[in-house]
Amino acid sequence: MKRYEDLSPSLRCIMTPGPVEVDPRVLRAMSFPVLGQFDPEFTGIMNETMEMLRELFATGNQWAYPVDGTSRSGIEAVMVSLIAPGDRVLIPIFGRFGHLLHEIAERCGAEVQVIEKTWGSVFDADEVIAAMDSFKPQVVAIVHGETSTGRVQPLAEIGRACRERDALLIVDAVATIGGVPVETDAWMLDAVIGGTQKCLSVPSGMAPVTYNARAEAKLLARKQVERGLRTGSEREGGLPPVRSNYLDLSMLQDYWSPLRLNHHTEMTSMLYALREGLRLTLEEGLAPRFARHKLHEQALLAGLAAMGLELYGDPASKLTVVTCVLIPEGVDGEAVRSMLLERFGIEIASSFGPLKGLIWRIGTMGFSCRENNVLRLLGALEAVLLRHGHILPAGQGVQAALDVYEAQGG
Amino acid sequence: MKRYEDLSPSLRCIMTPGPVEVDPRVLRAMSFPVLGQFDPEFTGIMNETMEMLRELFATGNQWAYPVDGTSRSGIEAVMVSLIAPGDRVLIPIFGRFGHLLHEIAERCGAEVQVIEKTWGSVFDADEVIAAMDSFKPQVVAIVHGETSTGRVQPLAEIGRACRERDALLIVDAVATIGGVPVETDAWMLDAVIGGTQKCLSVPSGMAPVTYNARAEAKLLARKQVERGLRTGSEREGGLPPVRSNYLDLSMLQDYWSPLRLNHHTEMTSMLYALREGLRLTLEEGLAPRFARHKLHEQALLAGLAAMGLELYGDPASKLTVVTCVLIPEGVDGEAVRSMLLERFGIEIASSFGPLKGLIWRIGTMGFSCRENNVLRLLGALEAVLLRHGHILPAGQGVQAALDVYEAQGG
DSSP states (O other), X not given: OOOOOOOOOOOOEEOSSSSOOOOHHHHHHTTSOOOOXXXXXXXXXXXXXXXXXXXXXXXXXXXXXXXXXXXXXXXXXXXXXXXXXXXXXXXXXXXXXXXXXXXXXXXXXXXXXXEEOOTTOOOOXXXXXXXXXXXXXXXXXXXXXXXXXXXEOOOHHHHHHHHHTTOXXXXXXXXXXXXXXXXXXXXXXXXXXXXXXXXXXXXXXXEEEEEOHHHHHHHHHHOBOOTTTOSSOOBOSSSOOXXXXXXXXXXXXXXXXXXXXXXXXXXXHHHHHHHHXXXXXXXXXXXXXXXXXXHHHHXXXXXXXXXXXXXXXXXXXXXXXEEEEEOOTTOOXXXXXXXXXXXXXEEOBOOOGGXXXXXXXXXXXXXXXXXXXXXXXXXXXXXXXXXXXXXXXXXXXXXXXXXXXXXXXX | OOOOOXXXXXXXXXOSSSSOOOOHHHHHHTTXXXXXXXXXXXXXXXXXXXXXXXHHTTOOOSEEEEESSOHHHHHHHHHHHHOOTTOEEEEEESSXXXXXXXXXXXXXXXXXXXXXXXXXOOOOHHHHHHHHHHHOOSEEEEESEETTTTEEOOOHHHHHHHHHTTOEEEEEETTTTTTSOOOTTTTTOSEEEEOSSSTTOOOSSOEEEEEOHHHHHHHHHTOBOOTXXXXXXXXXXXXXXXXXXXXXXXXXXXXHSTTOOOOSOOOHHHHHHHHHHHHHHHHHOHHHHHHHHHHHHHHHHHHHHHTTOOBOSOGGGBOTTEEEEEOOTTOOHHHHHHHHHHHHOEEOXXXXXXXXXXXXXXXXXXXXXXXXXXXXXXXXXXXXXXHTTOOOOTTHHHHHHHHHHHHTTO
16 A cells, blocks of 8 residues: 655745735644534534624624535526526626636626626726616626736715615625725625635635625525425525526525524534634734735835836736736746745746736735735846846845835834 | 624534534634734634545545535535536435426526436435436536435445546535535546535535546636736637636636636635534544544434334435434424523524424534533434423433443543
């Protein structure tokens, strides 16, 4: 029999748009012994997590809980539960993850209309509203922070327009939650999906979602209690049942409610991690946390500029937590990334589709978003670029970042 | 702002049919710092995990990897990927989790036929074969170990019959994998789903699956590369695409293959836990591990019998790792469970549907399946029953279990 070695992963400085480094306190939380899923102590932890998620999403919604899967499972859960087959769904696309929303909506059996914006920019609210007025969607689904292009889409006006036109607005805030403001109630977002492995700095594995009473009404119209647990006919509404069992929010909310109607077996250790990540986030405070993300972005930008590197995309819509850097002419982007990882233990990201080979993507998210990481990265990137024969003003990048920190008293 | 307390879950002795206690070495594995999802060190861990899963499933299949979600996500992933809308699906039901397979198949758009067996027993292969010969299903889906009734369904003859009739056989081995033999290849099972939080004793959060080339052929006929990653039309086959994106095995296998086509962000810490749980399982050896589960079951049964407690169900089909005990006349089953949990820190399970209030379910699974747990439970159960006024031969239960261990030199 083959003997497998002890697990012993290397320590990395992870400056990608996720997954990012995890606070040791969150890692420690996962090493606690597990509780049973219906142990009152455990259901207490579930309730506390819901309370913390309401704060995170800036909402008074009753429903705020994690879907048990990666971020994408949360997106699909919201879409498959809120989009009935045949529904008209409008999807404004300004990067790769907009295409994912299109893909999922299509698999839900929706009649999809997309509008596309050139990558590197975002929509004016008017463009989305005009499309709504012509297509008259029941659902609009849009990405808040596009990690593929490093852009952030303003949502307040779109939210109001959806409310006025009685469309449900679904927002993918996977990349933004915990790093930049996501105002669920103030912006009138009907359903929002957050990610764990980005600005919350919890390992990948859960997808916090929230949705309001308008969204819940649609869920209840599709609700069907599971075979094996039914006591009567148990169809409550007139719309067709959700096509998924695992991702059916009408069932998940019964599990997360005092009913505790058995569904899946809640992921104990991931929930411990999420609760600890949320505790640390709320202890830091959302506003100071957003300010921290802004500060380290500014230091990074100053450093990159001082090295003579240029950024990709429209500056007006830049997403604080992802910085897209144009790979300089003549430089092999993948060779630079490999050397950063292999010699310095620092990871930055490549890119998707039309941007492949053209940009690097640098994340400043959550626990990874801190001064020593920014300074290490700038120093290492300079050294690697010099090693690849790229000419730049040596020494300037780190100095410029230090200037930003010192100006802020950092 | 409300201050949340430090996480500090109590230590429990968990003798339910899952989730069960986790080996401290597995808990420790989750506290390692994370790697990026495309870090070569991480993809190396992914590959090793696949290799270990092949051993666990006793298969030469190329595909053996975890779905990122709880066990139920693995069941749904296999079903939604292998059942095209309109497919004829036969589901033999002998407990609650058979009803779940029915529920999921229905949501997949299948034409479902069920055959039901009285709870507490399992099917003769001939009964399943007769139903196949009349209904001519394309897919048969069945539970291997029913935790709701504590029964195990023999599968070898059903496997051969499915192969001869060209039906795909999907097996829910969530409760059995790692605790009793699951012979994927020898029994001709086309797709098998295992659980982590039961006999493997890894926290809930991943669902290992395996499937063979017959199953893969059907996947490839439904394959559709994701929008945003497509380079051409990228429909490969003639069957309708899978209705889920998150649970589409044709996409998951591209992510787990050397292609590494981006899909979800693999759950880093859960994968560390799974790898460590598999390492410990394979280090113990499958045959000795199955023998260990048998030994502790025998000690438990001897102890329960000596206390005068009776078992539920047909003894011929008893599942080693779940013991269903009839609640004695006049005893409040839930009061006993609560006192066990609150005063002794020991958890046993209640039951579902028609068995509610009639039986307790005791698990002897994975890391929870050990002498000190069995002895503690028997002693505590005796004390709690006495405290509830139930008359029994005091002191006999633990002695009988000790006799079993001493007879085995344990």
